[in-house]
Amino acid sequence: MSKGLGERLRARKALVVYLTVGDPLVWNERVMRALTSSGVDLFELGIPATMAKYDGPSIRASYKRALKSGVNIEHALSLIKEVDGLEGSILFMYYDVALAYGLESLMKRVAEAGIKCVLFPDLLIDHLENLRDYVGLCKEYGLENAFFITSCFPYRLIAKLAELEPSFIYLGLMPSSGTLLPIAIDRNIKIIRSLIGGTPLLVGFALSEPRQISLCVNAGADGVIIGSAILRVLIEGGFEVTKLRSFVLSLKEVLLEGSR
Numbered sequence: 001m002s003k004g005l006g007e008r009l010r011a012r013k014a015l016v017v018y019l020t021v022g023d024p025l026v027w028n029e030r031v032m033r034a035l036t037s038s039g040v041d042l043f044e045l046g047i048p049a050t051m052a053k054y055d056g057p058s059i060r061a062s063y064k065r066a067l068k069s070g071v072n073i074e075h076a077l078s079l080i081k082e083v084d085g086l087e088g089s090i091l092f093m094y095y096d097v098a099l100a101y102g103l104e105s106l107m108k109r110v111a112e113a114g115i116k117c118v119l120f121p122d123l124l125i126d127h128l129e130n131l132r133d134y135v136g137l138c139k140e141y142g143l144e145n146a147f148f149i150t151s152c153f154p155y156r157l158i159a160k161l162a163e164l165e166p167s168f169i170y171l172g173l174m175p176s177s178g179t180l181l182p183i184a185i186d187r188n189i190k191i192i193r194s195l196i197g198g199t200p201l202l203v204g205f206a207l208s209e210p211r212q213i214s215l216c217v218n219a220g221a222d223g224v225i226i227g228s229a230i231l232r233v234l235i236e237g238g239f240e241v242t243k244l245r246s247f248v249l250s251l252k253e254v255l256l257e258g259s260r
Helices: 005-011 029-037 057-068 073-082 095-101 103-112 128-140 155-163 185-196 210-219 228-236 241-259
Strands: 014-020 042-046 090-092 117-119 146-150 168-172 201-204 223-226
Touching: 005 168, 014 057, 014 201, 014 228, 014 241, 029 241, 042 057, 057 228, 073 103, 095 103, 103 117, 103 128, 117 146, 146 155, 155 168, 155 185, 168 185, 185 201, 185 210, 210 223, 210 241, 223 228, 223 241, 228 241
Parallel strands: 014 042, 014 223, 042 090, 090 117, 146 168, 168 201, 201 223
Antiparallel strands: none
C-alpha cells in the first residue's frame, strides 16, 4: 500500500515541482525524465485557468499555452493518467473552476485518475463557507485534504485547519507565484510552524535559489514547491534539459542536507 502524502512529507524534506498540465514547454518526455531523474519527490499538477488569480506572469503564460493546445479539465485528467509516475500527485486548480464543472463530479474524476489530493488556492480566501464540503468530499472519494494559506490568514483559522488533519498546509510566501517581494520569509514560516504543530508544511511562490530553500528548511518547512523557476530555467537555457537537471540537483542538495 502506498504511503499517504503526509507520511511521505514527514519522512524527508521534499522537492515538489509544479507543472501546468498540457503546457507543451514542460509536458513532454524529455522534461519529465530530467525532473524525475534529478530527484523530484512529488508533482503538483496545475489545471490551466483563464482567471489565474494568484499566479504570476510565468504561470499565466503557461496556462495560455495549455489552453491554446486545447487542454480542459477532461483532457488534463486524461493526460495525467497517460504519464507513468504521476500517481499520488497533487492537483492544483481554482475552486471557482471546480464549481463551474461540478465539484462532486470533479472529485470523483480526480480520484479515478489516481490523484492523491486536490489543492484549491482560493477555497479559504473566496469560499471559506465551503470548507466542510471540501473536506467531506475528500473523505467520500478517498482523497487527502490540504489547504493553501498566506501569512495574512487569521492565526485562529490556521490553527483550526491543522485540527482537520490535512496531509499538508501550503504557505504561499508571496502575493503571487514568481513575484519576489521583500518579505521576511523565515519569520513567517516560523510563525506558521508554531500554529500547526506537526502538520507537514510546504512553502512556495517565488522560490528559485538554493539559499532561499535553505532559509525555508531552517525555519521549519518540510518541503518547497518550485514552479515559475522551472519555466525560466528551461526558456533561458534554450530548453536544454541538462541545465534544468543541474538546477534541480542544486535545490535537491540543500533539501538532502536539511533531512539529515
